[in-house]
Amino acid sequence: MSSTLSFSTMVLNWFDRHGRKDLPWQQHITPYRVWVSEIMLQQTQVATVIPYFLRFMERFPDVQVLAAAKEDDVLHLWSGLGYYSRARNLHKAANYLIENYQGVFPNSVETLCELPGVGRSTAGAIAAIAMGIRAPILDGNVKRVLARYQAVQGWPGKTAVARTLWDIAESYTPEDRTAEYTQAMMDLGAMICTRTKPACALCPLMESCVALQQGKETCFPEPKPRKILPEKSVRMLMIINDAGEVLLEKRPVTGVWGGLWSFPEVITESDLDGQVADKVGITLDRIEKWEPFRHTFSHYHLNITPVKASVKQGASMVAESGRWQWYHFDNPSELGVAAPVKKLMEKLRQSL
Numbered sequence: 001m002s003s004t005l006s007f008s009t010m011v012l013n014w015f016d017r018h019g020r021k022d023l024p025w026q027q028h029i030t031p032y033r034v035w036v037s038e039i040m041l042q043q044t045q046v047a048t049v050i051p052y053f054l055r056f057m058e059r060f061p062d063v064q065v066l067a068a069a070k071e072d073d074v075l076h077l078w079s080g081l082g083y084y085s086r087a088r089n090l091h092k093a094a095n096y097l098i099e100n101y102q103g104v105f106p107n108s109v110e111t112l113c114e115l116p117g118v119g120r121s122t123a124g125a126i127a128a129i130a131m132g133i134r135a136p137i138l139d140g141n142v143k144r145v146l147a148r149y150q151a152v153q154g155w156p157g158k159t160a161v162a163r164t165l166w167d168i169a170e171s172y173t174p175e176d177r178t179a180e181y182t183q184a185m186m187d188l189g190a191m192i193c194t195r196t197k198p199a200c201a202l203c204p205l206m207e208s209c210v211a212l213q214q215g216k217e218t219c220f221p222e223p224k225p226r227k228i229l230p231e232k233s234v235r236m237l238m239i240i241n242d243a244g245e246v247l248l249e250k251r252p253v254t255g256v257w258g259g260l261w262s263f264p265e266v267i268t269e270s271d272l273d274g275q276v277a278d279k280v281g282i283t284l285d286r287i288e289k290w291e292p293f294r295h296t297f298s299h300y301h302l303n304i305t306p307v308k309a310s311v312k313q314g315a316s317m318v319a320e321s322g323r324w325q326w327y328h329f330d331n332p333s334e335l336g337v338a339a340p341v342k343k344l345m346e347k348l349r350q351s352l
């Protein structure tokens with residue numbers, strides 16, 4: 001491979017031979033399908049996304065159906081994918097498209113950026129892949145390739161570093177075959193220029209890659225300056241009534257797992273009974289503490305102690321409001337729950 005070829009030609013030549021062309025969102029390409037896939041692929045691997053994407057498309061085949069759905073139904077299909085604000089934003093954005101654009105995606109990066117949850121890179125991907133518009137992208141994969149190729153110093157979370165990378169991305173994006181080039185860059189980052197073990201020997205950019213020449217491939221992009229994550233603790237109460245149902249609480253829309261269903265929580269160990277009586281109006285019986293475990297968010301560790309208990313008194317006091325519900329394992333309703341809650345529910349079901 002000669003380095004006299006342009007960057008995009010080297011990448012496209014590689015893509016023609018090795019790029020992925022059979023992913024579900026590469027078939028029947030529409031802005032809607034590209035948008036949903038791009039949102040799902042943020043923070044999540046392709047292999048994990050595929051079944052979620054297929055289920056999502058079956059249930060919500062277009063913007064109109066998604067906009068008309070209940071948020072709970074959207075969150076339910078998202079259960080286990082994490083970063084649930086992505087699902088809420090998809091739902092909001094579908095409604096925004098109906099209200100402002102008659103359900104048709106606007107055809108510029110600037111207007112696509114109006115959609116909740118759509119940043120410049122996602123807008124660029126929709127524009128390039130679904131509309132053939134020349135627009136750069138800079139998702140995690142592309143950032144890594146470019147930062148290494150030009151040995152860009154600094155953490156890309158810093159504005160100045162991000163600006164440099166956007167300028168490079170812009171300068172390399174070709175006029176022709178923009179859609180394939182965009183897909184090619186994502187593939188190159190995911191398949192060859194991987195985070196810990198880049199396969200430089202197979203890379204179409206190896207002759208001119210500065211990081212490789214310096215023997216410092218994995219030093220770029222520079223990591224975020226480390227900080228120690230704070231810890232929080234919580235007790236999750238798995239309260240079972242006489243009918244074998246477990247009490248669930250809908251979480252507030254803001255905060256972690258916003259809008260999802262979870263077990264009622266208390267912060268401290270002391271006076272568990274009193275706290276529950278105050279919060280839910282229930283007296284507990286047969287309290288059984290389970291092994292604590294840790295769930296890590298991007299900004300803190302959450303130490304979770306599950307506590308199983310049965311209701312002694314007051315189960316009927318839990319109003320059938322939108323906030324609480326008794327969930328029956330034999331007759332499950334479709335709910336959005338966070339991954340650790342889902343896991344605990346499964347353990348709980350087996351223990352009954």
Ligand code: SF4
Pocket residue numbers: 145148149192193194198199200201203204205206209210211212217
């Ligand atoms: S040569 Fe290696 S480090 Fe450079 S872009 Fe290719 S895979 Fe990444």
